[in-house]
Amino acid sequence: MGATALTGQSDQATQDSGEQAAEGQDPMADAPENVSLRALIEICARYMSPADLELIRSAYAVADEAHRGVLRKSGEPYIEHPLAVARILAELALDAAAIAAALLHDTVEDTSLKKEDVEAQFGPTIAAIVDGVTKFAAVEAEAPAPDGAGPPSPDRKARQQSETVRKLFLAMGDDPRIILLKLADRLHNLRTLGSMSAAQRERTARETQEIYAPLAGRLGLYLVKSELEDLAFYYLDPATFADVAAHLKEEEQKRADWARRMRKRLKRELTAQGICAAVNWRMKRPYRAYREAQDSGMDIASLHDLIAFRVLVNSKPDCYRALRVIHHLWHPHADRIRDYIATPKINGYQSFHTAVFALDGRLAQMHIRTHRMHRAAQHGVATYWLERAAAGEPVTGENPVRIAEALGWVTQIASWQRELGLSAADFVATVRGDLLEEQIHVFTPKGHIRELPEGSTVLDLAYQIHTEIGDHAAGAVVQTTTSQGLLVARTVGVNYVLRRGDIVRVVTSPDAKPDVSWLDMVRTRYARVKIGRSLRRLDAEGGPGERTRNVSERADDGGPLVEPLRHPAGGNARVELARCCFPCPGDKIVGLAGPARRVTIHRTCCRSLARSLQRRRAAGRADAEPLAVSWSQIQPIIYRPHLLISGQDHKGLMHELSKLAASMNLSVSGSRAKAVSSRHRAAISLTLDVPSTTRLDVVLRQLHTVPGVLTVERDLSKGC
Numbered sequence: 001m002g003a004t005a006l007t008g009q010s011d012q013a014t015q016d017s018g019e020q021a022a023e024g025q026d027p028m029a030d031a032p033e034n035v036s037l038r039a040l041i042e043i044c045a046r047y048m049s050p051a052d053l054e055l056i057r058s059a060y061a062v063a064d065e066a067h068r069g070v071l072r073k074s075g076e077p078y079i080e081h082p083l084a085v086a087r088i089l090a091e092l093a094l095d096a097a098a099i100a101a102a103l104l105h106d107t108v109e110d111t112s113l114k115k116e117d118v119e120a121q122f123g124p125t126i127a128a129i130v131d132g133v134t135k136f137a138a139v140e141a142e143a144p145a146p147d148g149a150g151p152p153s154p155d156r157k158a159r160q161q162s163e164t165v166r167k168l169f170l171a172m173g174d175d176p177r178i179i180l181l182k183l184a185d186r187l188h189n190l191r192t193l194g195s196m197s198a199a200q201r202e203r204t205a206r207e208t209q210e211i212y213a214p215l216a217g218r219l220g221l222y223l224v225k226s227e228l229e230d231l232a233f234y235y236l237d238p239a240t241f242a243d244v245a246a247h248l249k250e251e252e253q254k255r256a257d258w259a260r261r262m263r264k265r266l267k268r269e270l271t272a273q274g275i276c277a278a279v280n281w282r283m284k285r286p287y288r289a290y291r292e293a294q295d296s297g298m299d300i301a302s303l304h305d306l307i308a309f310r311v312l313v314n315s316k317p318d319c320y321r322a323l324r325v326i327h328h329l330w331h332p333h334a335d336r337i338r339d340y341i342a343t344p345k346i347n348g349y350q351s352f353h354t355a356v357f358a359l360d361g362r363l364a365q366m367h368i369r370t371h372r373m374h375r376a377a378q379h380g381v382a383t384y385w386l387e388r389a390a391a392g393e394p395v396t397g398e399n400p401v402r403i404a405e406a407l408g409w410v411t412q413i414a415s416w417q418r419e420l421g422l423s424a425a426d427f428v429a430t431v432r433g434d435l436l437e438e439q440i441h442v443f444t445p446k447g448h449i450r451e452l453p454e455g456s457t458v459l460d461l462a463y464q465i466h467t468e469i470g471d472h473a474a475g476a477v478v479q480t481t482t483s484q485g486l487l488v489a490r491t492v493g494v495n496y497v498l499r500r501g502d503i504v505r506v507v508t509s510p511d512a513k514p515d516v517s518w519l520d521m522v523r524t525r526y527a528r529v530k531i532g533r534s535l536r537r538l539d540a541e542g543g544p545g546e547r548t549r550n551v552s553e554r555a556d557d558g559g560p561l562v563e564p565l566r567h568p569a570g571g572n573a574r575v576e577l578a579r580c581c582f583p584c585p586g587d588k589i590v591g592l593a594g595p596a597r598r599v600t601i602h603r604t605c606c607r608s609l610a611r612s613l614q615r616r617r618a619a620g621r622a623d624a625e626p627l628a629v630s631w632s633q634i635q636p637i638i639y640r641p642h643l644l645i646s647g648q649d650h651k652g653l654m655h656e657l658s659k660l661a662a663s664m665n666l667s668v669s670g671s672r673a674k675a676v677s678s679r680h681r682a683a684i685s686l687t688l689d690v691p692s693t694t695r696l697d698v699v700l701r702q703l704h705t706v707p708g709v710l711t712v713e714r715d716l717s718k719g720c
C-alpha cells in the first residue's frame with residue numbers, strides 16, 4: 001500500500017491488485033465518466049450485483065453534486081477523496097451500503113446536504129454510517145468566535161476533537177462498518193497529508209498514532225495499522241523516519257541474498273515432504289523497527305526478526321507438519337516458540353511463530369499459518385466481507401456474529417459512558433489508556449477471558465468485574481506459570497501485577513475497603529476513578545480512622561497528586577523503563593522523549609542513553625536534551641533489578657530463592673548459577689520483576705534471610 005511505495009520496502013504479500021486496474025486506465029480517453037469512479041465500479045463489479053452497482057452510482061451522483069466546485073488543498077476536485085476512501089473499502093470487498101456511505105461520508109459535514117436528506121434517499125442504514133463518521137458539531141455552535149469569523153481557538157479545536165472521537169467510539173458498537181469507513185478515511189487523509197498546513201499535519205499524525213493505528217490493531221487490520229503507523233511516523237519525525245528507512249534498506253541489501261537462499265531451501269524441503277507451501281519474506285516496517293530498537297536499547301541492525309519468513313499452507317495440520325520439517329532442519333530457539341494457532345491473540349490473530357538457527361548460523365524468524373489465517377492476520381474484522389465476496393455469498397444480517405465477538409470489548413465503551421459520565425477528553429483518555437494499550441488476557445476460574453492493559457493488578461481486575469468486588473478485594477488466588485514453565489497456585493495481594501494467561505480468583509472480605517494507597521496500585525483509569533469515588537463516599541460517611549484526607553485532591557478526576565510527567569510535545573507521557581540500564585526506584589534518572597508521547601526512563605549513567613543523545617545532537621534535533629524526571633511522577637510500573645547473590649553452595653539455594661520471591665509476589669524473569677572456583681561457594685545472578693509498590697531494599701533484606709545466603713547486591717553495571 002502507500003507506505004510500501006514511500007519506503008521502497010518489499011512486501012511480497014501485499015494484496016493490492018486494484019492498483020494495476022487503475023494504472024491500466026487511459027487518462028486521455030474521452031470518458032464521460034470520472035476515471036476514479038470507473039476504477040471503483042470495476043472493483044465492485046467483481047463481487048456485487050447490478051442493483052448494488054446502481055446504488056453506488058446514485059450515491060456518487062449525489063456526492064459529486066454536493067461537492068461540486070470544491071477543490072482539495074492538493075488542487076484536485078474534492079470528490080476524488082470520497083472516491084479514494086470508497087475504493088479502499090472496495091478492496092476489502094465491503095458491501096454496497098458501506099461503499100455508498102463512503103462516497104457520501106463528507107457531505108453532511110462539509111456541504112448543504114443534511115442527515116435527513118441522506119436518510120430520505122438512501123435509507124437509515126447508510127445515513128447512520130455517514131453520521132457515525134461526521135464530526136461532532138455542537139461545540140462550534142455553542143461557542144462562536146468573538147468576531148464570528150475567526151478560526152476556532154486551539155482549545156475549542158481540542159474539545160471538538162475529543163467529542164468527535166467519543167462520538168465515533170460510541171457509534172462503532174452499532175455497526176462495524178462505521179469504524180472501517182473512519183479508518184479508510186484517515187488512511188487516505190494521511191496518504192495526502194503533504195498539502196496540509198504544518199499544524200494540521202502534526203495534529204492528524206499525532207491523533208493517528210495515539211488512537212487510529214492502535215484501533216486498527218485491535219480490530220486485527222494489520223495492513224492498515226502498519227501503514228497508518230509509518231505515515232504518522234513520517235510526518236511527526238521526518239528526519240528519524242528517513243534515517244530508519246535508509247538503515248532498513250541497507251540491511252535488506254545485506255541480507256537479501258541470504259533470504260533468497262533460505263526461501264529456496266525451505267521450499268525444497270517442504271516440497272520433498274509433500275507439503276504444498278508458499279514461502280516469502282518481508283522486512284520489518286520502519287515504525288515497528290524503530291520502536292522495537294528503542295524498547296530493547298539495541299541497534300536496528302541487531303533485531304533478529306528484521307526479516308521474517310512466512311510459510312503459508314493449506315490446512316492447520318499442514319502448519320504443524322511444516323513446523324516439524326523446519327525444526328528438523330534447523331535447531332529452534334526455545335524462547336521464541338509461540339503457538340497462536342492453538343491460542344489465538346485477542347483480536348483473532350492466528351499463526352505459529354518460531355525462530356531457528358538457520359543458514360550461516362543466523363537466527364531466522366518464521367511465521368507459519370494457513371492462507372486463510374494469513375488473510376485474517378492482514379485484514380482482521382474485514383475478512384468477513386472478503387470471504388463472503390470470495391464465496392459469492394451475500395452479506396446477511398446487520399451485525400454478523402463473528403464480528404460481534406471480535407468487537408466484544410467495544411460494548412464496554414458504551415457502558416463506561418453511562419457509568420462514569422466523564423468529560424469527552426477524560427473519556428477518550430480512558431478508552432485510549434485502558435482499551436487501546438497493549439492488552440493481556442487472564443482467565444476467571446470458570447475459564448472466561450478478561451482483557452486488561454499490560455501492567456494491571458488484581459485491583460484493576462476486581463473493579464472491572466464489579467465495583468462491589470473492587471471495594472472489598474482482599475487479594476487473589478492465582479494460577480500462574482513460573483519462569484521454569486511450572487503451573488503453580490499462589491495467594492497474592494491486591495497489588496499483584498497480572499501476567500498473561502494467569503487464572504485469577506479474586507478473594508473478597510467484608511472488612512476490606514478502599515484505601516488511598518490503592519490509587520497507586522492500579523493501572524487503569526477506570527479503576528482509579530472508581531476508587532476515588534468510593535473513597536469520597538467513605539469520607540462523607542465518616543468511617544473511623546479514615547486516612548483519606550487528600551482524597552478529594554488526589555482522586556477527583558482519578559489523577560494522582562503529583563503532576564504526572566508531561567511529554568515535550570504536550571499531553572501526559574507514556575512512561576517506560578529502559579531495558580538497557582534497568583532503572584530502579586531511587587536511581588538518578590532522566591527521560592528520553594520518543595514519538596506517541598512515549599518517554600523512556602534511563603539511569604543517568606546509561607551508555608546507550610549517551611549514544612542516543614549524541615546521535616540526536618549530531619542530527620541537530622530539538623529533543624537532544626534529556627528530560628528531568630522524578631520517581632514520584634512515574635505511575636505504578638514494573639521495574640527489573642538484576643541481583644548478584646553469593647552463598648554457601650548447598651543444594652536448593654536457587655529453589656529457596658525462587659520460593660521466597662514467589663511468596664513476595666515477585667516473578668523471576670531470569671536466573672543463572674555461575675561456577676565459582678573456590679569450593680562450596682555459589683554465585684547466582686537473579687533478575688526479578690518487581691512492582692514499584694514494593695521497595696527494593698525490602699526485597700534485598702528478605703533475600704538475605706534465606707539460609708545459606710552470604711551477600712545480596714544489585715548489579716549496577718547493567719548498561720552503565
Ligand code: MN
Pocket residue numbers: 081105106185
Ligand atoms: Mn473524509
